[in-house]
Amino acid sequence: MMELVCPAGTPAALRAAVDAGAHTVYCGFADETNARNFPGLNFSREELAEGVAYAGARGAKVLVAINTFPRAGDQALWHRAVADARQAGAHAVILADLGLIAHAAETHPDLRLHLSVQAAAANPDAINFYAETFGIRRVVLPRVLSVEEITAINRQIDIETEVFVFGGLCVMAEGRCSLSSYATGLSPNMNGVCSPASHVAYSEVAGNNEARLGGFLIHRTPKGAPLPYPTLCKGCFTSPSGGGQAQTGHIFEDPVSLDATELIPKLQAAGVRALKIEGRQRSRAYVAQVVRAFRAAVEAAEVGEPMPAGLLSKLTEGQAATTGAYAKTWR
Amino acid sequence: MDLTIGPVAFFWSAEQVRDFYRMIAAAPVARVVIGEWVCSKRLPFWQHEIPGAAECLIAAGKEVALSTLTLVTLKRERRQTEDLFASGLPVEIADLTALRYLPQGQPFWVGPTVNVYNEGTLEWLARRGATRICLPPELPLASVETLARAGEAAGVAVEVWGHGRAPLAISGRCYHARLHDRAKDSCQFVCGEDPDGRPVETLDGRAFLTVNGVQTLGHAHMTAAGQIGDLDRAGVSALRLSPQIGDFGAIAGFYAGLLGGQAPGDAVAKLRDLLPGAEFARGFLDGTAGAEPCL
Numbered sequence: 001m002m003e004l005v006c007p008a009g010t011p012a013a014l015r016a017a018v019d020a021g022a023h024t025v026y027c028g029f030a031d032e033t034n035a036r037n038f039p040g041l042n043f044s045r046e047e048l049a050e051g052v053a054y055a056g057a058r059g060a061k062v063l064v065a066i067n068t069f070p071r072a073g074d075q076a077l078w079h080r081a082v083a084d085a086r087q088a089g090a091h092a093v094i095l096a097d098l099g100l101i102a103h104a105a106e107t108h109p110d111l112r113l114h115l116s117v118q119a120a121a122a123n124p125d126a127i128n129f130y131a132e133t134f135g136i137r138r139v140v141l142p143r144v145l146s147v148e149e150i151t152a153i154n155r156q157i158d159i160e161t162e163v164f165v166f167g168g169l170c171v172m173a174e175g176r177c178s179l180s181s182y183a184t185g186l187s188p189n190m191n192g193v194c195s196p197a198s199h200v201a202y203s204e205v206a207g208n209n210e211a212r213l214g215g216f217l218i219h220r221t222p223k224g225a226p227l228p229y230p231t232l233c234k235g236c237f238t239s240p241s242g243g244g245q246a247q248t249g250h251i252f253e254d255p256v257s258l259d260a261t262e263l264i265p266k267l268q269a270a271g272v273r274a275l276k277i278e279g280r281q282r283s284r285a286y287v288a289q290v291v292r293a294f295r296a297a298v299e300a301a302e303v304g305e306p307m308p309a310g311l312l313s314k315l316t317e318g319q320a321a322t323t324g325a326y327a328k329t330w331r
Numbered sequence: 332m333d334l335t336i337g338p339v340a341f342f343w344s345a346e347q348v349r350d351f352y353r354m355i356a357a358a359p360v361a362r363v364v365i366g367e368w369v370c371s372k373r374l375p376f377w378q379h380e381i382p383g384a385a386e387c388l389i390a391a392g393k394e395v396a397l398s399t400l401t402l403v404t405l406k407r408e409r410r411q412t413e414d415l416f417a418s419g420l421p422v423e424i425a426d427l428t429a430l431r432y433l434p435q436g437q438p439f440w441v442g443p444t445v446n447v448y449n450e451g452t453l454e455w456l457a458r459r460g461a462t463r464i465c466l467p468p469e470l471p472l473a474s475v476e477t478l479a480r481a482g483e484a485a486g487v488a489v490e491v492w493g494h495g496r497a498p499l500a501i502s503g504r505c506y507h508a509r510l511h512d513r514a515k516d517s518c519q520f521v522c523g524e525d526p527d528g529r530p531v532e533t534l535d536g537r538a539f540l541t542v543n544g545v546q547t548l549g550h551a552h553m554t555a556a557g558q559i560g561d562l563d564r565a566g567v568s569a570l571r572l573s574p575q576i577g578d579f580g581a582i583a584g585f586y587a588g589l590l591g592g593q594a595p596g597d598a599v600a601k602l603r604d605l606l607p608g609a610e611f612a613r614g615f616l617d618g619t620a621g622a623e624p625c626l
Contacts, residue, residue, distance in 0.1 A: 069448035072470075072477035098427065099451025122404050122503075125412075125431040133430075144404065144503030172500035172547070173402055176444065178469045179499050179540075182549050182621040187469060189446065214620050217533040233500075238532045239510055239542065243524060247510050251531055251542065252502075331504045331515035 001302045003274035006291045009041040014051045016288040018060045021295030026063040033081040034065045036280040037192030045084050052089040061091035067116035069097045069189045086111045096175050105134040115139040118175030124156035131159045146328040147266050154271035167278025169258040169324050171233050179232045183214035195231045228255040259321035264301045332590050333361035338368040338398040339574045342523040345377045352384035356391035358580040359587035363388050364423045366398030370544045371408045396421040401444045402501045403428040438462045450481040457485035465490035465571050468497040471618035479566035488568040493555045495573025496548040506542040527576050551612035556598035558616050559589050599625045
């Protein structure tokens with residue numbers, strides 16, 4: 001059966017995910033070493049050890065994401081996170097930074113290393129480079145690849161692949177995007193945040209609701225209509241054109257989330273080892289519901305049954321979903 | 332400090348490329364990085380200009396390196412990346428993929444789209460043969476200082492983004508094609524219509540970003556003109572200037588003057604004369620939002 005890798009932003013979410021059928025749970029420490037560095041989220045060292053014990057007693061594994069890029073002069077914080085994750089009994093750490101990976105491989109040769117999506121290894125050469133140089137055991141594939149490309153990659157590499165199937169969707173190559181810091185000064189790579197709430201402002205102007213990020217208008221909707229969170233790359237903008245008509249709309253991506261449920265059998269045939277659900281910032285109830293649905297889906301895929309339909313309609317209600325780059329036409 | 336001209340980000344005609352490098356051959360810059368940086372589909376239209384441009388620049392006393400793509404995915408792109416190492420010129424890697432093809436012991440440069448955020452990464456790349464690294468534009472001055480020191484110790488020249496629209500993101504999706512209701516595979520090379528990129532504004536009319544095929548850049552021209560003293564004291568060895576349409580030789584000349592000790596005075600006012608209508612940002616060095624305008 002394909003492995004289901006589920007998010008946990010809190011110890012309660014970790015237990016909920018395990019109880020709902022997660023094979024594996026991933027989480028991070030409560031600091032800037034992980035890419036979901038949100039207030040009130042993430043694990044202390046003690047909580048991680050307890051989480052590992054809880055999961056282990058129920059046959060599940062815990063991965064620790066240490067997937068921001070260490071700040072120059074401050075690498076010790078990241079080095080300590082790797083050592084502490086190992087100490088707590090994590091099954092693996094998920095890393096993105098070349099220097100941190102080199103450090104982990106050298107200092108903890110027995111520690112299993114996964115390559116974070118933030119490392120943006122998008123072809124067999126990059127993946128084989130990490131595998132051969134550092135003994136990386138699994139790569140989380142960037143969301144820029146089609147199913148056909150994933151199939152081809154799996155034929156040319158010897159390590160496991162993990163892909164995102166549900167939740168937030170980056171339209172840019174992850175780990176290589178400074179849009180958020182361009183507008184706010186805070187970025188996923190350096191601060192573990194994208195389009196941070198601290199820089200969001202809502203206002204009502206002439207019968208419209210407006211959402212701004214770092215002062216830049218990202219969404220404007222008529223009063224009464226839903227106003228999406230101002231994630232920069234999902235914003236509504238105008239592009240003037242010298243020769244032609246100005247275009248107004250979601251120039252990068254609509255405010256959609258990823259739902260690749262229907263592609264699970266294809267991803268399985270493509271040789272994908274694990275399916276990942278985004279959402280460490282989500283509630284325990286959300287996590288439980290999504291995990292339960294996806295556990296049913298991977299079990300169905302395992303015996304060649306069709307994907308259960310409408311499992312997640314409640315969660316995506318009012319919000320459009322896409323299969324993203326997995327379908328080549330998305331590009 | 333001296334000056335490096337980065338690879339052209341935009342889709343220029345062969346003629347534009349030829350004229351540009353002729354102009355740069357006469358400009359006061361120490362080195363030039365040439366190559367298709369953004370989209371491999373553009374390369375057949377201008378790659379025949381590369382040998383001549385390199386020859387002309389080398390004859391003018393410049394160092395020349397060839398750049399890889401920023402995002403390598405296709406088989407064709409992987410082969411092109413591999414071929415660069417056999418060119419006899421130094422290679423600047425814009426994607427870590429290139430390391431798989433790097434011949435043992437061959438020195439290389441690292442471009443600003445590779446994530447070098449800390450000493451650990453810089454030192455690892457140096458051990459592998461990196462001799463020159465242009466840091467990601469996103470870094471604040473404190474990181475630049477630490478990395479320049481680490482570079483000095485490791486024998487790596489450290490460069491900083493000095494001028495131009497900063498590369499902010501790269502995607503599998505082509506936004507130029509999307510703006511024309513096309514997919515990437517049937518783009519019909521529409522990015523060629525916008526040799527300085529296509530502007531993206533907020534709904535209230537504020538210039539914000541620039542779309543360039545699969546790449547997204549800032550709208551404002553980042554300039555380190557006001558921070559040259561800080562960068563010099565930090566041990567930074569070069570400023571990178573990113574090509575654009577217009578009199579780029581004059582822009583290079585302006586920065587060469589600043590490096591030569593010319594008092595910056597109102598540097599931005601002079602830049603405004605060279606690039607009428609452009610907006611300028613101080614960039615990320617202050618640790619603020621990259622779009623923060625120069626006053």
